[in-house]
Amino acid sequence: MPTIILITGANSVVGYAAAKVIASSSFEYYVLMAGRNMTKVDAARSELEASGTLKGKLFSIRLDVMHESTIKQAAANVEKQFGRLDVLINNAGVGNRDPDLDTRLRANFDTNVVGPALVSQAFRPLLLKSTNPRSIYISSGSGSIERAAHRTKQVLPNAESYSVSKAALNMLALNEKIDYGAQGLKVFVFCPGFVVSNIRGSSKEERSGGGMAGDPDVSAMMLRDMIEERRDEDIGKFIHRDGIYPW
Ligand SMILES: NC(=O)c1ccc[n+]([C@@H]2O[C@H](COP(=O)([O-])OP(=O)(O)OC[C@H]3O[C@@H](n4cnc5c(N)ncnc54)[C@H](OP(=O)(O)O)[C@@H]3O)[C@@H](O)[C@H]2O)c1
Numbered sequence: 350m351p352t353i354i355l356i357t358g359a360n361s362v363v364g365y366a367a368a369k370v371i372a373s374s375s376f377e378y379y380v381l382m383a384g385r386n387m388t389k390v391d392a393a394r395s396e397l398e399a400s401g402t403l404k405g406k407l408f409s410i411r412l413d414v415m416h417e418s419t420i421k422q423a424a425a426n427v428e429k430q431f432g433r434l435d436v437l438i439n440n441a442g443v444g445n446r447d448p449d450l451d452t453r454l455r456a457n458f459d460t461n462v463v464g465p466a467l468v469s470q471a472f473r474p475l476l477l478k479s480t481n482p483r484s485i486y487i488s489s490g491s492g493s494i495e496r497a498a499h500r501t502k503q504v505l506p507n508a509e510s511y512s513v514s515k516a517a518l519n520m521l522a523l524n525e526k527i528d529y530g531a532q533g534l535k536v537f538v539f540c541p542g543f544v545v546s547n548i549r550g551s552s553k554e555e556r557s558g559g560g561m562a563g564d565p566d567v568s569a570m571m572l573r574d575m576i577e578e579r580r581d582e583d584i585g586k587f588i589h590r591d592g593i594y595p596w
Pocket of ligand 1: 360385
């Protein structure tokens with residue numbers, strides 16, 4: 350029986366690397382690459398399929414975390430096609446640093462908090478049909494309140510709203526653990542680390558974080574470990590590439 354894994358925002362960096370690494374690992378993995386722009390999602394899926402390295406199967410699925418109708422439709426489609434979901438990776442995110450506080454706060458909250466909350470709500474009934482359900486939230490070390498308590502300056506200007514949204518996402522994940530952990534749902538929070546990304550902007554300098562950003566495939570391998578029960582001692586924790594973050 351295949352393991353059904355859905356990744357939101359799977360057409361870009363962290364989500365894309367996760368789809369690649371997971372689907373390259375086992376014939377049993379069916380990775381549902383979810384995204385809001387089907388041209389981008391289909392292009393990403395085709396690129397991976399053309400690589401010749403895949404063992405598992407990829408599927409494209411439309412899901413805009415800002416539009417609940419697409420979330421509900423995606424869940425209905427997964428139910429119809431597979432009858433359950435084994436792993437949900439809430440990965441889609443933005444790092445909005447608009448100069449206007451109201452704009453950036455709402456943008457980060459809509460995508461990084463409200464979106465994952467609605468996605469989890471819609472897919473949870475399908476997860477609870479799995480014999481080994483896993484719910485993984487892609488957060489950021491900047492959302493650690495304990496770490497922020499020792500910080501004296503922002504890494505980037507106007508970055509506070511992103512951090513606030515990720516702290517809220519962490520609380521969302523913990524509440525899911527509280528509410529559904531006893532039913533067998535294994536909840537993880539994961540910071541992929543400072544990796545090459547479109548989230549900071551599209552220029553070479555921004556994508557590479559001034560040449561400092563790491564390889565998202567390494568983060569993807571850690572996500573695979575969470576799926577393959579190698580991180581089960583860290584269920585309900587805030588995992589990062591080199592250990593565990595304080596909340
Ligand atoms: N990269 C890092 O250094 C880093 C560090 C810590 C945490 N993270 C977290 O890792 C996750 C992935 O980041 P990334 O580096 O891969 O960023 P990215 O390259 O910007 O990719 C973000 C993905 O989210 C999707 N997305 C944005 N809004 C969406 C919406 N409304 N509905 C559905 N999908 C939406 C994007 O779709 P489009 O392509 O259509 O825009 C894209 O696929 C985020 O949650 C981020 O906060 C990243």
